[in-house]
Amino acid sequence: MPASARKLAVLPAAPVAPAPNSLPVSRPTMPRAEQVLPYLQAMDAAGWYSNFGPLLMQFEARLQARFSDGAQVVTAGNATLAIGLALKAMGLQPGARVAIPAWTFVATAHAVLWAGYRPWLIDVDPATSMLDPLATESALADAPGPVDAVIPVMAHGAPIDLDAWVLFQARTGVKVLIDAAAAFDVLDRGPLPAVVSLHATKALGVGEGGFFVSRDPVLNEAVRRMTGFGFMGDRVATIASTNAKLSEYAAAVGLAALDGWPGVRERYMRVAQRLRLALMGRPDAAFQPGWGLTWVSSVCVVDLPAGSAATLADTLAEAGVATRRWWGEGCHREPAFAEYERAAVPVTDALARSQLGVPFYSTMSDAEVDHLASSLSQALDRL
Known part of the structure; x- marks a missing residue:
């Protein structure tokens, strides 16, 4: 390396002054070290550190107890892996086509590809930002070929009509796997197989992790076997x-x-309700139905005037308020999926320009909530 290059390589970066009243878009809520310590001590006492040890069995049992219909839980290293393994366990044809919403995080599409299948990206319902079972059934007639499975995504943790998707599966024969990555709070039944994320940024996190849940014992055993080298109680x-x-x-x-x-x-609910109250007079800043009232997740996504998300993000940044377009422009715009089939997705395109993630976390102070509400209101007034 030339001397000049070596000299440049060690130059310190210019300091960037933080914006006044800076608000991050998210702060993970994780257990403190002292809360985890008793479990770590129990782990040391048992001398069991992986491979389905007693703590993991206890954790799965407690997760399973949240499900009112006897559904069983299988943990995995992360939710993306769990989706891929679940698809493999569902017995789809090699190279099968799997319908997914264009309006989702890229992990959904990555999981389909990792499992050896082809994503078919389709549009979502404007009222819910999620796939609609009747609209999806209609879309099958225009699919580029046979569709073996569909992955409805519970958008940012919102509830989904599980029973309607059960009927969809019965009518069409297309297998359904629910991407419930952000929906730890609301998913409490397992009539259809589903996957929940336990990433540190989610409402309940372990750092990296996820779990699969279903009422199908054969499917549960297959997913369990797939998480551990194909073993099942033997070598x-x-x-x-x-x-x-x-x-x-x-x-x-x-x-x-x-x-x-x-x-x-x-x-989480207290912060969400304070923010809803602070923005009650702003119909141009709408929350997901029921968010902060009957359910909550670790993010707050706001519906804004059509096409205004990018402008408002810039204006809020000037006020020291961070934002995030959690799903970017939609999966269909990501280079990784450019070659894969998709339907027309005008709703997804509109949502990408009109939805914005704003600061939200369980430790958010009243002053921070008020600053966010005031900054967003001022930014809307400037449109």
């Missing part, structure tokens, strides 16, 4: 698989997170 690899287990360390964090979940949920 015989019965199927080609991978290593997607959740460790005892992650389970320790998860157990501590479950201990604190009622209080964390209450704080």
Whole structure:
């Protein structure tokens, strides 16, 4: 390396002064070290650190107890892996076409490709930002070929009509897997297989992790086998698989997170309700139906005047308020998926220009909520 290049390489970056009243778009809520410690001590006492140890079994049992219909839980290293493994376990044809919403996080499409299938990106309903079962059924007639499965996404953790999707599956024969990555708070039944994320940014997080849930014991066993080299209580690899287990360390964090979940949920709801009240007079800043009233997640997504998201993001940044377009321009705009089939997606395109993630976290102070509401109102007035 030339001397000049070496000299440039060690020059410190120019300091960037933080904006006044800076508000981050998110702050993860994770258990504190002292809350996790008793579980770590139990792990050390058992001498079991991975491979479906006692803490993981306890964690899965407590997650499973949240489901009112006897659905079973299988943990995995992350939700993207869990979606891919679930698709594999569902017995789709090699190279099968899987319908997914264009309006979703890229992990949904990545999981389909990782599992060896082809995503077909289709449009969502403007009222819910999610796939509609009747509209999806109609879209099948115009599909570029047979569709073996569909992955409805619970947008930013919002409730979904599970029973309507059960009927869709019965009518069409197309298998349904629910991407419930952000929906830990609301998903409490398992009539259809679903995957929940336990990433640190989610309402209940372990750092990296996820879980699969369903009432189908055969499917549950297949997913479990796939998380551990194809083993199932022995050392015989019965199927080609991978290593997607959740460790005892992650389970320790998860157990501590479950201990604190009622209080964390209450704080999320309090912050959400204060923000709703602060923006009550702004019909041009609409929240997802029921958000902060009957359900909550770790993010706040606001519907804004058509096409205004980018402008408002810039204006809010000037006020020190960070924002995030959580799903970018939509999966169909991502270079990684450019070659894959898609339907016309005008609703997705409109949502990408009109929805914006704004600061929201369980530890948000009243002053921070008020600053956000005031800054957003002023930014809207400037449109």
